[in-house]
Amino acid sequence: MKTLFRFMLVAVLALAAPLAAADEMLIARSGQDFEETMSTLQNAIVRHGYTVARVQRVDIGLTAKGYKTDKYRVVFFGKPAEVSMLSGKYPDLIPYLPISVAIFAEGDNTLISTARPGVLAEFYPEPELQPIFMRWEKDLAAIFDEVREAR
Amino acid sequence: MLKLSFLSGILLGFASAAALAAPDGAKLYAQNCAACHGEAGNGGIGIPLSLPSFHATVDDDYLRQTIRLGRPGRVMPAFSQLKHDEVEAIIRHLRSWYQGKPPIYSAAPVKGDVKRGQSLFEKHCAGCHGANGEGGHGTGVTFSRPRDFPIMPPALHNPGFLASAKDALIKTTLAKGRAGTPMVAFGQRGFSDRDLNDVVAFVRSFERAPLAGSATILETDSAILSMDSPHDLKTTVENIKLAIGNNNFVFIREQKLESGLVPEGQEAPAEHIVYFCNFGLLNQALATDPRVGLFLPCRITVVEREGKVKMLVANPKRLSRIFNNSELNEMCDQVTNMYKSIMEEAAL
Numbered sequence: 001m002k003t004l005f006r007f008m009l010v011a012v013l014a015l016a017a018p019l020a021a022a023d024e025m026l027i028a029r030s031g032q033d034f035e036e037t038m039s040t041l042q043n044a045i046v047r048h049g050y051t052v053a054r055v056q057r058v059d060i061g062l063t064a065k066g067y068k069t070d071k072y073r074v075v076f077f078g079k080p081a082e083v084s085m086l087s088g089k090y091p092d093l094i095p096y097l098p099i100s101v102a103i104f105a106e107g108d109n110t111l112i113s114t115a116r117p118g119v120l121a122e123f124y125p126e127p128e129l130q131p132i133f134m135r136w137e138k139d140l141a142a143i144f145d146e147v148r149e150a151r
Numbered sequence: 152m153l154k155l156s157f158l159s160g161i162l163l164g165f166a167s168a169a170a171l172a173a174p175d176g177a178k179l180y181a182q183n184c185a186a187c188h189g190e191a192g193n194g195g196i197g198i199p200l201s202l203p204s205f206h207a208t209v210d211d212d213y214l215r216q217t218i219r220l221g222r223p224g225r226v227m228p229a230f231s232q233l234k235h236d237e238v239e240a241i242i243r244h245l246r247s248w249y250q251g252k253p254p255i256y257s258a259a260p261v262k263g264d265v266k267r268g269q270s271l272f273e274k275h276c277a278g279c280h281g282a283n284g285e286g287g288h289g290t291g292v293t294f295s296r297p298r299d300f301p302i303m304p305p306a307l308h309n310p311g312f313l314a315s316a317k318d319a320l321i322k323t324t325l326a327k328g329r330a331g332t333p334m335v336a337f338g339q340r341g342f343s344d345r346d347l348n349d350v351v352a353f354v355r356s357f358e359r360a361p362l363a364g365s366a367t368i369l370e371t372d373s374a375i376l377s378m379d380s381p382h383d384l385k386t387t388v389e390n391i392k393l394a395i396g397n398n399n400f401v402f403i404r405e406q407k408l409e410s411g412l413v414p415e416g417q418e419a420p421a422e423h424i425v426y427f428c429n430f431g432l433l434n435q436a437l438a439t440d441p442r443v444g445l446f447l448p449c450r451i452t453v454v455e456r457e458g459k460v461k462m463l464v465a466n467p468k469r470l471s472r473i474f475n476n477s478e479l480n481e482m483c484d485q486v487t488n489m490y491k492s493i494m495e496e497a498a499l
Contacts, residue, residue: 053411
């Protein structure tokens, strides 16, 4: 069974090529500063038809407790109708909803990272879900490209 | 004239065909490597790749193998899907940062006294590379958070490193060091040729004694952990909030799943999320790998379906593989146990 999942995962990943990421993460470096990258990211998310649900300010909480950190946020987003359909039909998927992207400063640069949705296929093999994971992966790759190439 | 433009047309055609045929190393580097190693190779989550002292000590085979095999459990992924000519294009791009001629090493093993090498290692290397060569803590040169070293000493006791580095490469690196990084030039620190050989022999002996824990990726079959609650949704949520405090976490907020996605008041009522955090643990996790914030703050989802209430969390064991970072393994276990005890308490 597990090899079957593996096989499906490989198949999904193969279909999701041009992306061809090496591991289970997408990660991109932007030459823009934190605020500019945040707005590039959110604009790209919206342009791909998603709604930003919330921005979690991880750095604020840490600093308030006396820990040192540069800017660090997590952006949560989804398509309302899709989230509603998925949570209704596949409650086990809810811990992975909505989609999230971490964004953090590194000197003058800003990094964004997320777990690749295609990897979820290994755990959620339902055929109906596969095209959704693949679209998320394609959209995220395009969003990450936009952030990477923004100047 | 006509002939000339015809000819240049053909030449142009050839030129663009050649451009199509040769993968663009700079672009491939930007897509696959820059996020961690920096756009100009000055380092980040990964260590620097642009320093002359680095290029002067590594051969192309080392770069090739490192890209192919990655560093299991040490963040650097294995790029097994890149084509041969793509890897070569990336290597050419890396070398474009270097004016000199890269070394070529023989694959002949360096002979030395492993025991003697071990005691030299303990004295001169372990402070940076770890008692067992497991590498420094954290990742690369990320300055976003305070770190012990400006550049993380890489793992030497790692199957990816050992399969990429020939003995001669290790010996040259020891002798010359890496100017511009904390890596010392032991050749200038009174190490004799024999000392160098012995340390190389010891580092090579790591291959015969794989480290338990290091380079290990936790495997798991389930994406989530879940537990049924005998209570209704509201009581379950209140119980979770109480249990959070009892387990050294701070409550952050409670929201419906669709909050922020649909207008207020129209969210589906049967899916609540409770967010909470242990800032000490969060700080430790981010210092280990700045990318893990993605799965934070901690959250338990409470779902009601046909009168039955269930608590769900994303399985923390998955993080180990997602991040290819074995330093996270212990923390994953710790967080798994905390989730379980909070859910158990809430279900009482």
